[in-house]
Amino acid sequence: EPEVTQTPSHQVTQMGQEVILRCVPISNHLYFYWYRQILGQKVEFLVSFYNNEISEKSEIFDDQFSVERPDGSNFTLKIRSTKLEDSAMYFCASNTGGIEKLFFGSGTQLSVL
């Protein structure tokens, strides 16, 4: 089965630093998503992206966050100035559209010190 890949698997950063999380969605997928899971809490929706623009975003996705599809394959999440509370597992996902089956990556564990 095709896979969504995420790099790195674990990222450690200092508070206030910028961090970029990278994802390679499945090649024929058109919709891309970021979710996150703070330790011990629920998986939370951050943002969805289609046709080179954000289609939906949650309250969590404030001005510190941005997403980009810089080329035909990568989908990135940037956190401009990380805070301690940004520490979480960040999951990238993609699908062909609607609420059809989401394919998730293995996640990037972000630790903000």
Next chain:
Amino acid sequence: AQSVSQHNHHVILSEAASLELGCNYSYGGTVNLFWYVQYPGQHLQLLLKYFSGDPLVKGIKGFEAEFIKSKFSFNLRKPSVQWSDTAEYFCAVNAGNAGNMLTFGGGTRLMVKP
């Protein structure tokens, strides 16, 4: 806004025992319902989904779930669990007015003892 509740946070079973994991959601309109599984060290995978039609849905690996609209529930079942079913299970809901967004429950960690 919709919410999803999974009341069992941790479940421990012996092999061959029957499994039922509860999931309740709060949204009065049309919903699409999902169960995802995350095996240790792996990514979230879709177990099964309900969009419409027969409320008893069969998924992969012998899992099934029943949508009971009157109870706002979508419980996951398996008649006989195996050690390899040890994982975390997440119920998720897409409400009709929520675009492509999924709202997840808090997850249930299942441990199956051999």
